[in-house]
Amino acid sequence: MNHSKTPTLADVGRVAGVSRGTVSNVFNHPDLVRSDVRERVEAAARQLGYDGPDPRGRVLRNGKFNAIGFIPPGAYAIADVIRSPYGRELVLGVSLVCDGAGATLSLVNGTEETRTSTIREALVDGFILGHSVDIDLITSAQRRRLPFVILESDAGPDINSIRIDGRSGALMAVGHLAALGHRHFVILSIRRTSGPPIVHMPGEGKITAGFQLDYERLDGFAQGLAEVNLSIDDVPIIETTPGEPSAGAVVFDRFPEATAILTMSDWQAITVLDEAVRRGINIPEQVSVVGFDGTAESARTTPPLTTVTHDIIGKGRIAAQMVFENGQPRQIIMSVELVIRGSTGPPR
Amino acid sequence: MNHSKTPTLADVGRVAGVSRGTVSNVFNHPDLVRSDVRERVEAAARQLGYDGPDPRGRVLRNGKFNAIGFIPPGAYAIADVIRSPYGRELVLGVSLVCDGAGATLSLVNGTEETRTSTIREALVDGFILGHSVDIDLITSAQRRRLPFVILESDAGPDINSIRIDGRSGALMAVGHLAALGHRHFVILSIRRTSGPPIVHMPGEGKITAGFQLDYERLDGFAQGLAEVNLSIDDVPIIETTPGEPSAGAVVFDRFPEATAILTMSDWQAITVLDEAVRRGINIPEQVSVVGFDGTAESARTTPPLTTVTHDIIGKGRIAAQMVFENGQPRQIIMSVELVIRGSTGPPR
DNA sequence: ACACTTTTTTGGAGCGCTCCAAGTTTATTC
DNA sequence: GAATAAACTTGGAGCGCTCCAAAAAAGTGT
Missing domain, CATH: 1.10.260 (434 Repressor (Amino-terminal Domain))
Incomplete structure (x- = not known):
């Protein structure tokens, strides 16, 4: 033997x-x-x-793994989560609860195609689903009979979810810029697949937002624009994956007349800032930029970003707690706040 | 049924x-x-x-988990890994390989006391041990009969390890400052337990570095100081946990005569920079600061950090590959480079 | 020394699955 | 339509462990 x-x-x-x-x-x-x-x-x-x-x-x-899983959203890989300023704050929040509970945090691998089997097979006692989940994913999550939370999508009263009030955030962002006098906008929306930026020219017709997060923010932007008698249909919308380095170049090349750039994530805004530095464009004198999320990074850029903030770490923390508690399903909507910093000013 | x-x-x-x-x-x-x-x-x-x-x-x-584990070093929790600029680049490197291999990345929980049982029980097919491992940890890692890699400690020819040439890095850092004319140094060394900074006054006698990483860098500093006829015994050494916010305050309060601050991590250096801003101390005019590791953050501070860089992401990547390959044990020493940026200059 | 209580130890059952050698069914050939 | 080949299905074995009811051993009191 x-x-x-x-x-x-x-x-x-x-x-x-x-x-x-x-x-x-x-x-x-x-x-x-x-x-x-x-x-x-x-x-x-x-x-x-x-x-x-x-x-x-x-x-x-024993039937237990003593671990909770974080399943990256949409087309993202684990590495994207860690790379993204937003992703890592979120995961930080989750990890704080894991540390407290003595549980392991599994960053679960899987491409978009394999995501359902990923959910089926993950060695975890519960999990957190990154935003932009579709109905198939929700179904397979439920089948797993494990506690889980969905981020940035409301999936009804039977399913735990946490999301921010993106509509209000977007509205505040536009309101701030409009009050400064801006009338020429570009919107950076989130591309949910991998690839280069997709440019939607004004008047091309409605763009259909695939996910609640995108839809709400777009809706907020539309509402804010309407308040100063502008139509979102006249505003170019560029879909980029956050962190896509060419986002700024596309904006400045194609829409030089824009004085204000609205984004859906700080990472996108930071990318734009980087490109502005490269081109010698002064922010905010020549162009104003607004971020979204309020990551720690947003406070450290030059100039610091005006951005729609929320408590990302807190969100991760609550999500993890919901998984551990495994109680009655709750739907939480977190409030957002516009933090005005140096990246916005009157139009040139 | x-x-x-x-x-x-x-x-x-x-x-x-x-x-x-x-x-x-x-x-x-x-x-x-x-x-x-x-x-x-x-x-x-x-x-x-x-x-x-x-x-x-x-x-x-099947006997397989399809996951590799990252076991945080020393007294660190998972959250500390994600918080730390170094930690997350390292984990990013690991995650890139996991994404490629379709494997899950488990950030394994465990306090310093439970670390051996953590290693024994982690639901992984192999693992990466953060730096500062002691002999007990190595023994229990070997018992697990799973491929593993130790970071920043050489544990002999039978054990996979990857570390940087910390001695050379430290030597270059001192050399650079000495060449600029500095003669009054403070060293920020790494505290391996949690708690406030520990100050070792000059002449208090040798401080015993617990781990290879610390020992080597201290040794490099000593050698560099010796080359300009200074003794490390005359230099104050402060042990702080990286990220400890009071590190800068202790330095400036207790050692106002110092013109150059040597650190063992960018995070420590960034903390010092932050405190300098708070006090209106100009870097590098009044004090020079050198980081260690070359994290992405180090390039984005104001002023950008002079630091001893290495390829952190690459290190994580190689570590993960070694685990997956599970071949003959190798000991890899990565080279370092001094990147001179804005945080160092001639003494006041 | 005996009955009775307390402390230890035992080993069967079973967690849910996949492998695989053997068995069964279906298809093909002459 | 029997013989042979190919395709498919079966169920026992076993992965390594923990639980638990029951048995065994040790201790206690008279």
Whole structure:
């Protein structure tokens, strides 16, 4: 029995002359075992190089993984979550709760196509679904019979969800810029697939937002524009994946007349700022830029970003708590706030 | 059988009138099953609300988790890893490989005291041990009989390890400052437990570095100081946990005569920069600051940090690859480079 | 020394699954 | 239509463990 295979509880028991159950107790409930027996078992374990019960067996027997999963949204990979300022604050919030609960945080891999099987197979006791989930995903999440929370999508009263009041945020952003006198806008919306920016020219007709997050913010922008007698249909909308480095270039090349750029994430706004530096465009003297989310990064750019903030870490934290508590489903809407900093000013 | 309990393969088989094996095949090798049988099984599964094989059983049977673990170093929690600029770049590197391999990245929870059981019980196929590991940890890692890599500690030829040439880095940092004319230094070393900064006054005697990382860098600093006829014993050394906000205050309060501050991480250096801003101290005119690691953040501070850089993302990536490859143990030493930016200048 | 209580130890059952050798059915050939 | 080949299905074995009811051993009091 001593040939290569890793030893099991039973092997240790055989060597120590006790039963499997006793060996199990030595490792899990040492107080139940007489001390001389315990020592004998420990000696046998040492001799065999046995280092405690294999987690595989335990998992099957106990039915728990002691882990919660974070499933990246849409087309994102784990790396994108960590790269994104927003993603990492969110995950930070989740991790704080995990640390408190002694649970592992699993960043679950899966492409957009494999996402349902990902949900089906993740080795977790509950999970958090990044925003932009579609109905299939929700169905498979429910099938898993594990507590879960959806971010930035309301999936009805039976499903935990947390989202921000994006409409109000967008409205405030436009309101602020309009009050400063801006009338020439460009909107950076979020591209949900990978690839270069997609430009929607004014008058091209309604763009259909795939996800609630995008829809609400677009709606807020539209409402804010309407208040100064502008139509969102006359505003160019560029869909870019946040962090896409060419976003700024597209904006400045194609829409030089714009004096204000509305975005749906700080990361997009930061990208624009970077491009402005490259081109010697002064922010906010020549162009105003507004971010979204209020990440820590937004306060550290030059100039600091005016942005629609919310408590991202808090959101992650609440999400994790909901998973651990596993109580009645709740739908939480977090409030947002417009923080005015240096990236916005009167139009040139 | 239809009462509350979640259905199993066997339940589905019973309803569909086939064996467990066939149901398993429907989900795992559908091509082996005749199409009418497959449909019957799928119908039964739908009817019972069965959504594919439970991962618990699969794990025990297959013996694989399809995940690699990142085990935070020393006294750190998962949240600290994500908070730290260095930590998240490292994890980013790891995550890139996980994305490529379709594996989950588990950020494994555990306090310093529970770390050995953490290693024993983590639901992973291999793992990466953050730096500052002690011998007990290495032993329990080896017992787990899983591929693993240690960061920033050389644990001998039988164990995978990756570390940077910290001594050279430290030497270059001092050399640069000395060449500028600095003679009054303070060193920020890393506190490995939680708590406020610990100040070692000059002449208090050797401080014993607990971990290879600290030891090497201190040694490099010592050597660099010796080259301009200074002794490290005459330099105050402050141990702070990176990110500790009071680090800067302690430096400026206790050692106003210092013109150059050497650190062991960018995060520490950034903390000092922040405090300098708060006090109206001009960097580098009044005090020079050097970081360590070369995180992305170091390039974005005002002024940008002079720092000892290495490829952190690459390090994470290589570590993950070593775990996946599970080949002959290797010990990799990565080179470092001094990047001179705006945070260093001649002494006042 | 015996009955009785308390402390320890035992081993069967079973968690849900996949593998695989063997068995069964269906298709093909002559 | 029997023989042979191909396609599909079966169910036992076993992954390593923990639980738990029951048995065994040790301790206690008279």
